Amino acid sequence: MNELATTLLQIIIVVLAGRACGALLKRFRQPVVVGEVVAGIILGPSLFGRLAPDAFAAVFPAHSVSILLSLSQVGLIFFMFLVGLEFAPGLMRERRESIIVISHISIIVPFLLGTGLALYLYPRVSDASVPFRSFALFLGTSMSITAFPVLARILEERHLLRSRMGNSVIACAAVDDVTAWCILAFVVVVARASDPAQLGVRLGLVAVYAIAMIAGVRPLLRKLLPRVKQLSDEAVLAAVLLVVLASSTLTELLGIHALFGAFLVGAILPRDAQLTQTLVAQTRGLTRVIFLPLFFAVTGLRTNVGLLSGPGLWLCCALVLVVAVGGKLGGAMFSAKASGFSWRESAAVGVLMNTRGLMEMVVLNVGLDIGVISRGLFTMIVIMALVTTAATTPLLDRLVHGLRELPAGGEVDVAA
């Protein structure tokens, strides 16, 4: 079988498996992303590779995976751009104080707990080639992720987006997202820089880039908007994608990751309904149907549950899960209670912020790309992300269900 036929067959299998698992798990009220991640893991060395090693080697020969990886990387850039487009800074206007409290606590607590956990995990799942500093920073970051896009979809499906709780959570998730990206960018620069001088230069360049994009490119794009809107749909797409690609290339060259550049362009693009609609309509289909499943498949190919051999490593995995849930769910819940929500609402806030979704997969793949985490730890965090995401809707539905039975009052907002 030649290379093109192999690639096409891989795409078919990946897309089919993703849709089948997505549809199956949707019956159990799971968001589609959980099914797609499960499909990726099933197709990887954890299951398919273990049960049928010959067939696995025929379908995913080692050399062909680089093509799949390139396709998924280019696709992920489109996807991160779409995530950026969904980012709505306007959400933060109301209830500003409680949002700032909840979002910061729900980042700081899991981050600190994660770096603490690094003390236990470093000698067990890392090797001497990775400095402890990078390892601990990365583990902390990976604990503090909240999946803004998955969360937005869950709230939308449950008609909770306009409730007091939903509105606050989505704003907190947006703040968390951006904060986590900034921390991750910082961690990547730290991990990649070879000496303090280079680190300083790198961080300076990243800061210059970010300021130039927000203070220079953003107003420029707003000024150009009336002209851009006169172009054909295709020309608009070409112009915007060129900016996205240029920004991605720049961030990749700066030593952070291409996806930051793509996300930032999406986030700073002028909020214009017609423009957004034009861009989303032309990119979401192929990105969602072909490229995102490829990304999950690549993640699945890198995940190997077989690496967690022995009770010691499964204990590590359990600790990752406990720390992640304790830090994020706990941090978000208690800070929500402290800012005036009811206990039930606060629990819902905690459960929702605990959703890692595919953002965690993105972060993890960055960690593996830059070499700060091992395949074993990668697998543990994939399991953690899957468990926290899968737990979200069942827990939320219980809380909402309970709330629906309450008499009218402040708390009923949640189910509004």
Next chain:
Amino acid sequence: MNELATTLLQIIIVVLAGRACGALLKRFRQPVVVGEVVAGIILGPSLFGRLAPDAFAAVFPAHSVSILLSLSQVGLIFFMFLVGLEFAPGLMRERRESIIVISHISIIVPFLLGTGLALYLYPRVSDASVPFRSFALFLGTSMSITAFPVLARILEERHLLRSRMGNSVIACAAVDDVTAWCILAFVVVVARASDPAQLGVRLGLVAVYAIAMIAGVRPLLRKLLPRVKQLSDEAVLAAVLLVVLASSTLTELLGIHALFGAFLVGAILPRDAQLTQTLVAQTRGLTRVIFLPLFFAVTGLRTNVGLLSGPGLWLCCALVLVVAVGGKLGGAMFSAKASGFSWRESAAVGVLMNTRGLMEMVVLNVGLDIGVISRGLFTMIVIMALVTTAATTPLLDRLVHGLRELPAGGEVDVAA
């Protein structure tokens, strides 16, 4: 510079160059495709590689081209599916006889002249590893291509689609397209089969595939249409693209080329305005803006005008051009005159059918992939395709201009 940054930079350069050349040549009333092909050639070894070999090696390092090729191949599958969607068998209902005469003559004449030319070219631009039979068949095929999509766009821009001449030409081009694909599929099977028995089996399998698609899958799809239309846009896209990918993989495994499978699915899909609109809206943007320029860039990287060293090879190139124009333009023009068109209309028919556009590039890349043509001949036919496509609109405008000055009558149809 790492691999991802290289790929992203290549995409940026390719897309920018394509759009710049396209916009520039549009001022000279050229279809966009001419500019995009020129951009591809400029970026290849013909110009960029010759003028700045170091920069060329930095931007397009040999190992990175395989990623570009994979991206362009996957994109070309989407594109060929879109070309298939544009294919309208209904066009052939009117003026059936003249369409059959013109389309067949305009394929047979250049095909025969092309195989004749092979006698002269074979000792000069081929080597003994390629059998003469395959070489001659391929050269004949490459002479008989008409670019249906480019032609449709030119006629649309000139408001000629509903004239008597325009209507006939577009139907002839559609017939030519399908016939040329069939011949090409046959040629590829012949060139790839190692012995007569294998050839027979291969041709049999291809016939079974084609019959199964037209007699089995096509009515099945029509039956499923009402159900498919109830799905979300994303699910419709996923379902159709899975069929496209499966058909492409099958044709690739059958020894013809993945693009045949993609084209055929587009062509047999039920003609439903809403379905077509859903599919086109979700795939055309990225395909046109990112993937098609990548295909032209890959074509340009394979084209090397420097290979045509010495007057002997330029004479070969000139002969290719003369035979291609003489066979196609001449064959179409005289058969149009014979089926009752005026001389001026017949000349317009000839000029239009002579457009090779990007279909010729697709055919050429197949020829290079299966090894029946050399890089030198590849370059000659690229030049021929470029010249015939670039000549179309200036010649057509002269003819239409002349016709517009005539008093009302049969011929004025052309400018209607």
